[in-house]
Amino acid sequence: MLEDFLFQVEMAAPQIVLGLVNGAFYALLSLGLAVIFGMLNVINFAHGAQFMMGAFVAWMLLNWLGIPYWGALILSPLIVGAFGVVLERLMISRLYKLDHLYGLLLTFGLALIIEGVFRNTFGSSGLPYAPPASLTGAPVDLGFMLLPKYRLWVVVAAFVTCIATWLVIEKTRLGAYLRAATENAPLVQAFGVNVPRMITLTYAAGVGLAALAGVLAAPIYSVNPAMGSNFIITVFAVVVIGGMGSILGSVITGFGLGLVEGLTRVVYPEASATVIFVIMAIVLLARPAGLFGRA
Amino acid sequence: MPDALAPTMTGTLLAIRDLEAWYGESHVLHGVSIDIRPGEVVTLLGRNGAGKTSTLRAIMGLTGRRKGSIVFEGRETIRMSPDAIGRAGIGYxxxxxxxFASLDVTENLMLPPRVRDGGLDIPTIHALFPNLKERARSPGTKLSGGEQQMLAIARILRTGAPLLLLDEPTEGLAPVIVQQIGAMIREIKQRGFTVLLVxxxxRFAQTVADRxxxxxxxxxxDAVENSEMAGSLDRLHAYLGV
Known part of the structure; x- marks a missing residue:
């Protein structure tokens, strides 16, 4: 009986760890969505497209300018973030006084346009992007499984980024401005803070997080125009489960649901693609504001 | 308007002329003119809906469209954004x-950026408002109504803004707290701040204001000097419907 159980654990562990890798992407992407929603009240449906752009910009930097992975990890979020500044200033900022639905429709339209442009330019078959030499080679032995170095790096990098983002928002003066402006933006502005600029930079930061996730994803998934839309549906389910706009909630839920997905793949593989949506339905019925959301 | 109170441009800290303001289509201010000299405490009296709060919001640039003139320390602010007005030295x-519920008491206190030298430092604020020190780590909205009011005033005293706009600081507070707020406003005046109070x-206004x-x-x-208040009670009763 005990042996049986140990055997089960041994079988399950690799799937759980791989679930954690997916969870790292869920966490990073839903964190960006939470940051944007908290400040702008806009559900950024272009998030998947911006994630994809992050991967493509990394590919372009490498193949057109010879800038390697580590440079792309910094440059790509900055470039895609700058693109976010343009989107926010030119279009999204016009919708703040309207219902959430308008922001959602606009960003959904933007996502379709961005994906279309990349599909026309690069085709839909996908481009290869090799992990950096320092993260290839012999996999790391975790005792119960061998994990490719690069996947371990993704989990660590995503975790550190999430914690750093949370610290900035909860513990710094800038974070206090952000939290206060989420509650009462006009008053924060009357205190002398340039709130419109802060909103623009918050959107850019959220978009930058998506692009960072895109660069991290490039060596794992092939760089292709649909890579964002494959992810983003699941990520929206994660956001709904965690609670719209909750920073810590999005991080915990992201990693947690990655684990649940991995576990399901062991217990009942057929359900692994749908388990998150089943959980979403249950959470919506039992706690419509999400696990960590404020009603 | 009595001649003695006719607006004079010399020595005014804030000079408002023919201020009009809108919220969307709704026209809320129809030509407000007010003068405040440095170091004065001036109140805006009036019934609900008379436009007192809208006047403060319009000074801060928080209404919709505005027309007219608001000159603060010789600078026209009517076309400035709320953050520029705040930085110019008006605390609201x-x-x-x-x-803010998601900020603790200290974060609330430290939130407004310093706009000028001459604000109260934290030890002075804690001496004036001991409760804010005791409850430094509590979420801002867990304070009592009176403590929240003290915090709301304390945080703009910190910034160094020489003109403070206070919107009904006594509303909904117990009489003993109202007395404390009154003492605080007199203390603020002593320290050289200028106050526009809604x-x-x-009766409370009478205990703190110059005009x-x-x-x-x-x-x-209408405009009434505080010293003429006693003789003008009938007139005020008529305006305020009390």
């Missing part, structure tokens, strides 16, 4: 107090 304490309660403006239907309809 809104009617609902504006304490009040419904003219009073009376508003009706989005206009200033």
């Amino acid at each position: 304490c809104p009617e609902e107090r504006g304490i 009040e419904q309660n003219f 009073h403006y009376v508003m009706e239907h989005g206009r200033v309809v």
